[in-house]
Amino acid sequence: MELRQLRYFIAVAEELHFGRAARRVHIAQPPFSQQIKGLEEEVGARLLERNSRKVRLTNEGRYFYKQALDIVAQAEEAAATVGRMAKGEYGNIKVGFMEIAMDSLLPEAVRSFSHRYPGVSVRLSQFGASIQLERIHSGELDVGFSTVYLRAMEGLSSVKLFSRKHVLAVPEDHIFTAEKSVSLKEIARENLLMFPRSGQPDLYDSIMQAFTSRGLVPKVRQEISGLSGASALISSGMGVTFLPENSRVARKGIAMVPISDDFPRMDIFMVWNSEDYSNTAGVFMEWVADYFSVSKAFAGKVSG
Template structure:
């Protein structure tokens, strides 16, 4: 059974006249009749009752008409969807992000993209930098927004979106709030809340190295992922922590102070796998780059 045979059959079934059906599908009547006959022979069933006065569908023909219409509609829809995928108007995209990356106007960019391309399914996952880079290479993620501090980026493309200096976050009644800036010597005597090392091992080690270079040994009281978890522990009096500047802290009673001297910064990159991206991903990467005024992503 060929697709054109189904189209010819539907034309005859809807017109109930071979001459009109032939004009509708732009072929001569004899070839049309031959195609219908070939279809009946292949199915082993008569689809039409023919007489000199009229053409009628048989029970088998009525059943096939419903099925053929559905098949042709699905093929038309699939063809249209493929075309839209080629143009980037449809498809799927898996986005990874660190919490701090979303403390920017990235959510607004994603909202705008989804409104422009509602048929692009966007799935988001909150993941640490190391996991994101691993899944980008494996193809489990399409694009990631994370800190790539000293990470190897073999096989990946990247664009720096923004950098943030670290500040010390503490309860508003803490003695260190009396200072305009805090030193690492000040922090070394406090219980420090850190993020888990496995998510950002190079940044984690660099922060501790900043202390050891001064002959200091910080006391790590807790490890917790995410700004919301960090601020909850600070509010509970469990210690102090480093947070990127201008972080939107939802909890009241927490204040920040800049760090005096050299200290690792938080860099946030947009990262994706090398090669030709799918059309929808390409549009998304270009929209993010334009929003951050990074220039064109692709030549």
């Protein structure tokens, strides 16, 4: 039994006329009639009663008509879905991110992608940089967003999406809020809250180097594990920290002060397995790259 035969039967069941049904499916009537006869022989039942004046469905024919509609619809839906999958317009992608990386325009990029490709489910999971790289390498994640530049890991590639200036986040009643900008010499006298070095070693070391190159030793009093924790500590007067310019975690009780000295920027990278990624992941990465107007570098093997 072929889908073509089911479509022929649906046509005659709806037209109740062999000539009109044959024209509807663009086939001559004699071979059309032979296809219907062959279908009846295959199912072992008469599906249609016909005479010189009219055609009508038998009880078996009415049942078979309903089933044929479902089968053809399911087949067409499956074919359409597979086609969308091949184009990367349907499926699932697993995306890892660092909290600080999503404190930016990235959420808008992901949201706009989901609006454009509603058939793709984007599953977001928060991980540190090292765990992201491990899971991308193992295939547990398709794409990652991190502040860590990828130096060398077999099969992985990265591209910088954007860069942001740092500002100093201070309590809103801090003396620095009266200044247009603040120097590292002034910051070195403050209790500094820092994200753990293990999470973003390159950035951490660059920040420390900015101080030591000026003969300064910052007073790192406490490590902070997340943006919400940082906001709470700063607003309560426990210290100051560096955050990306226009950070979304700014809350009541916190002010942002520009830094006058040269200071490391926060770079956000997209990381992926260049040796094996799905069509859907490729479409997602291209969308994100276009969103941030960066060159595409998605060479490698694309899995189905």
